Amino acid sequence: MMLTNEQVLQALEKVNDPELHKSIVELNMVRNIKIEDNHIQLEVVLTIQGCPLKAKIQQDIEEALKSIGALSVALTFGSMTDEERQALTKSLKAEAVTETGMPKMLRSDSGVTFIAVTSGKGGVGKSTVTINLAAALARLGKRVGILDADIYGFSIPAMMQIEQKPTMIDQTAIPSTSHGVKVMSMGFYSNDNQPVMWRGPMLNKWIRNFLVNTHWGELDYLLLDLPPGTGDVAIDVAAMIPHAKEIIVTTPHNAASHVASRAGVMAKHTKHDILGVVENMAYYEEEDGKKKYLFGQGGGEALAKQLHTDVIAQVPFAQPEENIGSSVYDEDSIVGEVFTHLAEDIIYHN
Known part of the structure; x- marks a missing residue:
């Protein structure tokens, strides 16, 4: 059975960014998924360059995708643009602070x-x-x-x-x-x-x-x-x-x-x-x-x-x-x- 993009994203919803404790899919960190004969390529865009927990993210992604039948996982890492980071901070803040600015x-x-x-x-x-x-x-x-x-x-x-x-x-x-x-x-x-x-x-x-x-x-x-x-x-x-x-x-x-x-x-x-x-x-x-x-x-x-x-x-x-x-x-x-x-x-x- 050929894996689909939807299945890949669904599996990755269970993978959390280790620092933000939110799904890498929800944080829009997963990009450019390519699937060929159940060999999967994808890019993960990290919140900051040189993220200390890169290895942990990589391992979690590989495990999640192999559990749904991926034969191999080729992963490349990028990092968010300044605009993307600002947008992320804004959404984190919206979660933490009321409209009046109170935590x-x-x-x-x-x-x-x-x-x-x-x-x-x-x-x-x-x-x-x-x-x-x-x-x-x-x-x-x-x-x-x-x-x-x-x-x-x-x-x-x-x-x-x-x-x-x-x-x-x-x-x-x-x-x-x-x-x-x-x-x-x-x-x-x-x-x-x-x-x-x-x-x-x-x-x-x-x-x-x-x-x-x-x-x-x-x-x-x-x-x-x-x-x-x-x-x-x-x-x-x-x-x-x-x-x-x-x-x-x-x-x-x-x-x-x-x-x-x-x-x-x-x-x-x-x-x-x-x-x-x-x-x-x-x-x-x-x-x-x-x-x-x-x-x-x-x-x-x-x-x-x-x-x-x-x-x-x-x-x-x-x-x-x-x-x-x-x-x-x-x-x-x-x-x-x-x-x-x-x-x-x-x-x-x-």
Whole structure:
């Protein structure tokens, strides 16, 4: 039986662009199909030149066409013209933004749960909590993104060992992915890690920019790693994402929890739901299972009491062998298990 163009296109509808997660047929990437005795030639026009995932696209196309009876597949690659790229960006944007320019994911019925991870001061492991909770949610099958809005200390790309900057298609960024989590960070755009000294309104613009001009695709959770403290940023984010839920990270040290309580009061002021307090560096587990409280005890509890919420996780210090290179812990490590339980609680109780 001779294959037809229609059959070829139908088979290729199941092949997705690995970055945009849309069919290469829908994205108009398939051109010049020629069929002779079930030997197929075609051209695939990539969104950008030197697309890093070319090999993956090629393999998926070959498999799809051989499954419908193609004897051989000869593939050539081209790249979109500037006009085609602009048109693509426009259609991606139309999907992501309402007519008034508001990101659709910010609508209360978008199905995206926003979780803002905050702390009263730096150095309490807020980013560690963000990335491990995100990875745990992803392992439980959820579609998760992180917006690293901590512009003074954007450490998430390094902590998740992301070396590749987001791909840009015209004005739209495709987030980098690590541990099944999509990540956008100011760290991708600053020169060699220089601190960004910005005031609130400008930062607000950047966060909105990251929401609007990033192709997040379908998400269940978007975690925002916010700068520590109770400054303009917290107020701006609250105004922009009124339905965000908040996790407040502290250490057991009373001084840290005292500062964190200001962040919590801020959450109350902005009417954000507080999911609870995560007490990081809570204890160290000795080999015999005894817990050693290196920073004292009770800080998390005191804070939770003050904010009329609960301590939803106590994260221990990691064992030395748990964490080689990346700051994302394996799910079967002690720290990993704590985050799995936290992720399950968030999915099933909220």
